[in-house]
Amino acid sequence: MERILVVDHEKCTGCRLCEMVCSVKHTGVNNPTRSRIHVIKWPLEGFELPMLCMQCEDAPCIAVCPKDALSRDPVLGRVVLNYDLCIGCKMCVMACPFGGMGIDIVARQVIKCDLCDGDPTCVRFCHPGALQFVPASSVNLIKKRDAGLKLSEVMKKAFAAR
């Protein structure tokens, strides 16, 4: 079943544990510049937003790759990078509108989120639940339920007041 990694910024506490475990999982060291996910912050307003590869359906990175190193993996619903074909030209880094393609300055290669082959480490460690890995078919149902809960409270109050 295809799943999507969704971000709920309202639940993010900005702790950056996702960056740490991503880096350690993929490289064995903690270096946020080598992490596939980054929490972007606006400290004066108290706003934070984890940013990562959105696994686009019509991905600009795939379109610009001159060596066909990038492709869609329909089973896991991700864009995969084949390092055997990649020449490190960084066209994909320039093309990505989200900064989802990064450069590992130590390994000297392009990096992106690979959804940890179906069990994203960042999701496992995100206790506040800002990162969730949910079935693609019902991603909007979860949002509908959350929004509906808020709405239902108002409606129940209105109903009781009648």
Added chain:
Amino acid sequence: MALKRKIAYIDLSIGEVKTAPIPIEMRKLYLGGRGLDMYLLYNHLEPGVDPLGPDNVLTVSAGLLVGTLASASARTHLGARSPLTGFIGSSNMGGFFAPELRWAGFDHLVIKGKADGPVYLCIHDGEIEVRDASELWGEDIPTTQELIKEELGDPEVKALCIGVAGENLVRFANVMTGMKNAAGRTGMGAVMGSKNLKAIAVRGTMDLEIRFPEEALEYNDKLLEHIGSTKFAQIMQKWGTMFIYGVTNTTGLVRNRNFQLNQQVGGNIECEHIEEYSLGTEGCYGCIIHCRHKYLIKEGPYAGTYGEGPEYTSQGAFGMEVGCNNFETILVGNHLVNKYGLDTLEVGSMIAWAMELYEKGILTDADTDGLKLEWGNDEAVLEMVKRIAQRKGLGDILAEGPLRAAERIGQDSLKYNIHVKGMSNLHSDERPTPSLALGIATSSRGADHLRSRPAIDLYHLPEHVLRRIYGGPKPYDGPLSSDYTSYVGKARMVQWQEMMYEAIDCVGVCKYHTIFLSPNLIAFDELSKLIYYNTGLEFTPQEIWEIADRAYTVERLFNIREGLTRADDWLPDRYFDEPTPIGLPIARGKSIDREKFKQMIDEYYELHGWDEDGVPRPETLKKLGLDGEPSHML
């Protein structure tokens, strides 16, 4: 790797920077963080230097496990001779500075001398540069950090800095990073100010090696599941430390109107009020407890005020202690201290003291320039915060801290001040709780709850639970009591917490993850595994205890070298002479018994291997390998 982080010696007088590796032998003796800072201070400081002069030494460090999979591995420690107490200055904070310092290649900075004019340090991937800070001088805490990011052209830069209070050498000025993370106690901000050092900015892209990455991930995963499952973590995630108020105020364990009452009757400043202002919660690096709220005051005279927190201590400072009963005053007070860079505990305590002096006629309108320092005068309290930061009028006197201010005010003003070793206590009243009283009396940095407080004593835990916790790792088979009003076995609890907090400060993990407010959180056993998986260093729980003991004994030696005697491990007379007037029956009519307290201190010294004057015995020093200190190995 983590163990390859370096130490840098920076002389601001001549602009010289030297770096050196940290030998593994030093790690084995002190781990890092607070422990190694204490060694550095004992070795690099001459006795009796002016804490606000160029000869004072400031250390800044990241603990051994900072930035590793150790949960909330975020703490920065700062040390120097304290301008407030004259004894050891030591304070730490969370946030994101310490991991960035490690990614930039350093674990310890030893800062000496004094710059000719305002400067800040810029540290980037192994390089350290002293930069001009004329444009930053006079700016508040958040603005300073934003301006530095702008100047360096990198929003990912992390900085610690001082505010106006530190520049003005307020003796309890703090050092901060982010909106709210503060190394509040012992006046480290004044030390930075005295060196013309406005800030330290860091940015790093260097690998921090995890010795056994897979095992570290797995262990951390399990540990976080456990931490997250505790009632304590769940309450903290929702309310932060403000939840404590409900328990302590109901019981009668807080200071109200300085020290006249031990309960705020009709108090209406419970944690739930934050819901009206909260934009969500915020965590420090790698922490799942995220104990601080982001809050915004939306309307009224303070509309637009944004801040993080407040902590239980700010509830005390701008609530109970000063007799204010308005949650918004707490939010604004918290915002002001975090803007000016002031220790919220000391500020609240000093203002509450001044209010009692005003009530008693020791301070008059002439002293306050007409400001009515009356209990519950919210505006006067907030105005006083500004005057302290700006050293205006009475604020200039209060900015000197308890001892010097009392000297200037004269009469019998000092006897109303609630301090130990010249540092104010927080807003808790320890008269009903001898264990907590012993903790503040003996704490190496002055009256304080984060040095040794056995807070779980308040839970009346069954004796077998206390035995499981306090019976090791250094064996103890003496008495333990579940009754928090008892004097029995409390010396051991204080000593155990002292060792736990020292150890956790050496590795740079937050105390909220240890046995502090929950008996179910981590202690020496878990620390031993965390250190092993993340760094490869092997220590038994008992060996970690010994390291903590060594570091704490160095703090004791430092204090003794600066003139500390047994008389300094003592409480203000009011603890003994004025019984608590209100509260639940368990907390009412309580005072500390002088004789029993003396015996507790004897017992506490004995557990440490110190003589009856509180001086470590020669055999104790030998056992800890401290008989040759200062040894100048770093």
